[in-house]
Amino acid sequence: SIYLSKMGNQNSKVSSLYQLVGDAHVAQKQFQKGLIHYQKAFSSVATGFNDTLHLFSNPTIQQLDNKPMSLRIARKKAQVFTQAFHHNQKRVDYLKYSLATYLYAIELIDDIASGYTQESARAELEKDSRAIYNEGINVAYTLYSKTNDTQFIQDAFLISEKSKASILLENIRDVQAKTLVGVPDSLIERERDFKIELAYQQSVLHSAIGKKDSAAITLQEKNIFELQQNYNKLKIRLEKNFPSYFNFKYNQ
Numbered sequence: 635s636i637y638l639s640k641m642g643n644q645n646s647k648v649s650s651l652y653q654l655v656g657d658a659h660v661a662q663k664q665f666q667k668g669l670i671h672y673q674k675a676f677s678s679v680a681t682g683f684n685d686t687l688h689l690f691s692n693p694t695i696q697q698l699d700n701k702p703m704s705l706r707i708a709r710k711k712a713q714v715f716t717q718a719f720h721h722n723q724k725r726v727d728y729l730k731y732s733l734a735t736y737l738y739a740i741e742l743i744d745d746i747a748s749g750y751t752q753e754s755a756r757a758e759l760e761k762d763s764r765a766i767y768n769e770g771i772n773v774a775y776t777l778y779s780k781t782n783d784t785q786f787i788q789d790a791f792l793i794s795e796k797s798k799a800s801i802l803l804e805n806i807r808d809v810q811a812k813t814l815v816g817v818p819d820s821l822i823e824r825e826r827d828f829k830i831e832l833a834y835q836q837s838v839l840h841s842a843i844g845k846k847d848s849a850a851i852t853l854q855e856k857n858i859f860e861l862q863q864n865y866n867k868l869k870i871r872l873e874k875n876f877p878s879y880f881n882f883k884y885n886q
Contacts, residue, residue, distance in 0.1 A: 646700050649678035653707065660710075661846075665718040672714070675707050690715075690731040692738050701746050702759075708739040709766055716773055729777050733789060736770035740796055761833045767797035817879050821872065828865040835861060 656671030715732035
């Protein structure tokens with residue numbers, strides 16, 4: 635309360651604190667308390683949104699002051715609704731709330747992507763978006779298996795098409811960058827391999843954190859650090875030998 639009085643509720647740091655409290659409740663399977671704090675986290679980065687009673691409600695995209703942070707909050711909400719369903723599988727409505735939140739997150743991804751120009755920012759968003767697409771598809775298929783409602787198959791197909799479009803756009807940008815200066819195929823492939831491997835290792839790390847497996851967390855953090863070091867060395871080489879390509883991919 636002292637921090638709130640100094641900083642005010644409309645603040646990204648306050649939102650981060652609410653998220654941490656929410657995470658702690660979710661870790662103890664206190665899903666409702668976790669969701670309440672995620673709603674408070676939303677209210678701290680969304681002008682005019684203060685609905686902490688209806689846990690399935692989300693601010694409009696136009697209300698959001700910090701869209702990348704809002705995307706993280708939306709994903710956490712969707713994951714918690716899914717966890718709550720697995721804790722009580724009679725509550726199929728939790729899964730429906732989860733899917734609705736994933737669809738909201740996907741709409742937010744489109745909005746964020748339209749404003750990003752730097753490759754580094756796009757790469758970070760693409761990593762997060764792939765996880766959201768995959769989780770959303772899984773929820774949609776689970777809903778179909780529970781209800782036999784074909785609408786959920788359509789939702790899964792929609793999310794799948796969004797995922798393919800994201801990958802296609804990334805490939806097009808790679809081809810455009812390559813044609814600028816004729817970077818060898820081997821370097822393009824190594825660059826892409828690093829991105830794929832980093833995304834995979836991050837997903838494994840997230841899973842280990844969820845399971846509170848300290849040994850696996852330590853191992854994954856080591857793997858990610860080494861991968862990132864090698865990826866940075868490749869980027870230094872690209873910057874030195876192919877500056878036009880490097881600037882197009884990472885500084886545009």
